[in-house]
Amino acid sequence: MTEVATYRKTHADADLGLHLTLTSEWKTYRWGPVASANSVASLLDQAGTLWADTPQVGQHAKPDEAEREIRAQVDRALALGIRPTHLDTHMGSVLAAPELFAAYVKIAHEYHLPFLAIRIPGLGEKFLSVLTEKDVVLDSIVIAGDKQPADQWKDFYLNAIKGLKPGLTEMIVHLGHDDAELQAITVDHPDYGSAWRQRDYDLVTSPEFKGALRDNNIVLIKWKDLQKLVN
CATH class of the missing domain: 3.20.20.370 (Glycoside hydrolase/deacetylase)
Known part of the structure; x- marks a missing residue:
């Protein structure tokens, strides 16, 4: 992210979205959370890295801990001087459960950021109910x-x-x-x-x-x- 912060200084018009990450999918290149590990334990596997796939996130992640990690990622970007233009989701992990999507939308609203959202057939009212008229879908x-x-x-x-x-x-x-x-x-x-x-x-x-x-x-x-x- 420090490279992105440096890039931003000379590319003020660039779109720099934040690819919110709750998964760590690569076999030998794994990563953990931005928030302290003990504060987001449900997001982590036995090795202390984020879950390898989206279904595992849906099975294990507690909504309040997912919200904490998403917020930590946004705050880390801001601390480095990056003002995100938008939010989206790595591997669609925030769609693993309605409560996770609600946390994602909540933080986007708090930081006044557009976010990746689409009305997918069959997604369900539990997901769509958190969207407002001002949200770009x-x-x-x-x-x-x-x-x-x-x-x-x-x-x-x-x-x-x-x-x-x-x-x-x-x-x-x-x-x-x-x-x-x-x-x-x-x-x-x-x-x-x-x-x-x-x-x-x-x-x-x-x-x-x-x-x-x-x-x-x-x-x-x-x-x-x-x-x-x-x-």
């Missing part, structure tokens, strides 16, 4: 699924752009380089691994991707623009 999300063949990567995204309906859509990509460092971090994890991230990077920086946005009259906006709607 996405109409759709585009993300490559774990069954997406590598040789159809470009076609998936280009077809998704062509098929967009009017409204507010977020395209979620995971960018990285398929190098030794990222290969080591993501070992034994082909989904969202180093090759996956290289494909995403190559795609969004390609002329074809930029041309598809232009040809389909897609208007790119920032979370900073959405932030103005909640303040």
Whole structure:
């Protein structure tokens, strides 16, 4: 985060969201909480790191401790001089239970930040009831699924752009380089691994991707623009 704080000083217009994290999924690259471990014990496995997947978060996490950890992550960013433009959720972990989603929304409201939210069919009223009229709710999300063949990567995204309906859509990509460092971090994890991230990077920086946005009259906006709607 210190690197992000330094970057912010010379890129004041950049969108810098906070990817709130309640999971630690990599095999050999694990992390713990920002809050003190004894204050968020239900978020941790036997090794003292965050749970490896979202279902485990839903099974074990106490809502008050999840709220404490989310708040600690926001406060850490602020202490470093980073004013987040928005909040979202790593691996969708705040959707593991309605009470966790409520904690996420509560903190977003307290800090006057827009946050990633979408009306997913079947999500249930327990989730949606905490949203207010001022909250920005996405109409759709585009993300490559774990069954997406590598040789159809470009076609998936280009077809998704062509098929967009009017409204507010977020395209979620995971960018990285398929190098030794990222290969080591993501070992034994082909989904969202180093090759996956290289494909995403190559795609969004390609002329074809930029041309598809232009040809389909897609208007790119920032979370900073959405932030103005909640303040």
